[in-house]
Amino acid sequence: MENSKRIIHSDEKLSISQSLFYGFQSVLACNFFLGPIVLIGAFQLDVKDAAALIAFTFLACGLATIVQSGFFLKFQVIQGMSFATLGAIISIGMKTDFATLFGALMIGSGVLIVIGVTKIFSKIVSRLIPGLVAGTVIICIGLALMPITWNSLIAIPGNPGINFLEAGVTFAAMLIFMRLGSFQSSLGRILSIGSVIYAIVLGTIVASLFGHVDLSPVGTAPWFSIPKLFPYGPPKFDLNASLVMTFILLIVLVESIGTWFTYTALSGETMDNQRIDRGVIGEGLGCLIGTLFGGMPVTSYGSNSGVLAVTKVFSRYAALGAGVIAIAMALCPKLMYLIAVIPSSVIWGIYAVICVAVVMSGLASIRVYPFSERNNLVVGVSILTTIGASLLPPQLVNSLPSLISYVLGSAIIVGALTAIILNLIIPEKEEDGISLGQIEANPAAVATK
Structure with missing residues (x-):
């Protein structure tokens, strides 16, 4: 299929084959x-449980993508599990159980819907979390997730040297x-889209040489399975867990909005407050x-922007195709088992690159702000509290009251709260001839000064 250089905008229809073709690229x-x-x-x-969790997540991503691109935002955005939620998910899951975790997710999701319906996000929350x-x-x-890689590699059963080699x-x-x-080049585009998959395949081949790959569960897994509601049992509701997860989902929402504006910058379309809501x-x-x-909570994936920049196909029908493909994959347990048998050492090798990419993405997004004393404090102290x-020590965190324990159990929450509070209590002023308000209004213009 030939890639046209003409920009195909969000409301332009594609054929079913085109939707699935471009959607599959985004899924990859x-x-x-x-x-x-x-x-x-x-x-x-x-x-078994690993394959089920992967299937649940694929199903959630597919359904969320169809909901967002088809009925609400109506952009070519792909919804995937947010890495920003990992700390809170692990903290709540370890302290309670999955039923309580999903109860907290339901409450947090409901809050997002309410602030969207009431249109208060663009008026209040954006004031609390500027660029x-x-x-x-x-x-x-990114910094909070980095230690997980090293600690997990050390904790993996087997020879640590071989684990680190893989x-x-x-x-x-x-x-x-x-x-x-x-x-x-054409080869460059192919390698860029599938770089994660290629690296995982190569790493898995190396791991198989050490006997760390067992494909027998794949052979016995069925080809088709219908998902059921509440696979972990009826949700349980805990106030502290719900408060923590709601805060994290608000942070994730800011991440999504950044992706939406990246989309508009690439496509030339507009993003007003009504569309944001x-x-x-x-x-x-x-x-x-x-x-x-x-399924786990989702966010609009910025990695899809790389595909869009290459194809120039911004039609939301491509996102609908991606959603259909993700759902179809979720209904195939054999494929989910194939993913689940990938050795942990291989995944942590990929994860390390992702952590680096997240940190660099954050650094790139704040480069337009002057290195003033105020801004240095906001950024530097937030990094300090995150680390x-x-x-x-887990023993110390677990001994504290529940809400404090949940917050301190997630370094991401600690860093985010620090940044928000410092930004509110340290006065803004004209610095180096450029005001923070000017930067928020037109960061691209300021960056050229």
């Missing part, structure tokens, strides 16, 4: 399986494929529907 680029696989390692799930804070939070997310080979392969994918409703509803089937929270 978004790698829906990475988020649940990290949780599989953290919760030490067996292959400087949002970029700082992204940096904190992770290192995967890590290096990922970097190589990414660099090769940066070349402006519709998108907020769509994200909340997508998260809520996903929790009914055991500090990640080093707190």
Whole structure:
């Protein structure tokens, strides 16, 4: 299928084959399986439970993508599991159970829907989390997730040297494929879209040489299975867990809005407050529907922007195609088992690259802000508290009152709260001849000064 250089806008219809073709490219680029696989390692799930969690997540991502692109935001956005939620998910899941976790997710999703319907997000929450804070939070997310890679590799059963070798080979392969994918050629585009998958395949092959790959569960898995509601049992509701998850979902929402504006910058379309509020409703509803089937919370994936920049196909019908493909994959347990048997060491090798990418994305987003004393405090102290929270002994955290324990159990929450509070209490002023208000209004223009 030939790629036209003409921009295909969001409301332009595609044929079914075109929708599925471009949608499949987006599914490959978004790698829906990475988020649940990290949780599989953290919760030490067996292959059966691991395959189920991957399937639930694929189903949630597919349904949320269709809801968002088809009925609310109506952009070519792909909804996938947010890495910003990992800390809170692990903290709540470890302290309680999955039923309480999904109860908290349902409450948080409901809050998103309410603030979208009442149109208060663009008026209030955006004031609390401006661009400087949002970029700082992204940096904190990457920093908070980095220790998980090292700690998990150390905790994996087996020879630590071999585990680190498998992770290192995967890590290096990922970097190589990414660099090769940066070349402006047909081969470069192919490598860029599938770099994660290629690196995982190579890492898995290396791991198989050490006997760390067992494909027998794949052979016995069925080809088709229908999902059921509340696979972890009826949801349980805990106030502290719900408050923590609601706060995290609001942070994730800022992440999504950044992706939406990236989309408009690439496509030339507009993003007004009315569309933002519709998108907020769509994200909340997508998260809520996903929790009914055991799926994790979703966000609009920025990795899809790379595909859009290449194809120039911004039609939301491509996103609908991606949603259909994700759902179809979720209904195939054999495929989910194939993903679940990927060795943990290989996944952590990929995860390390993702952590680096998240941190650099945050740094890139705050580069337009002057290195003033105020801004340095907001960013630097937030990074300090994020690292500090990640080093707190679990025994100390667990001994504290529930709400404080949940907050300190997630370094991301600690860093995000620090950034928000410092941004509010330290006065804004004209610095270096450029005001923060001017930067928020027109960051691109300021960056050229």
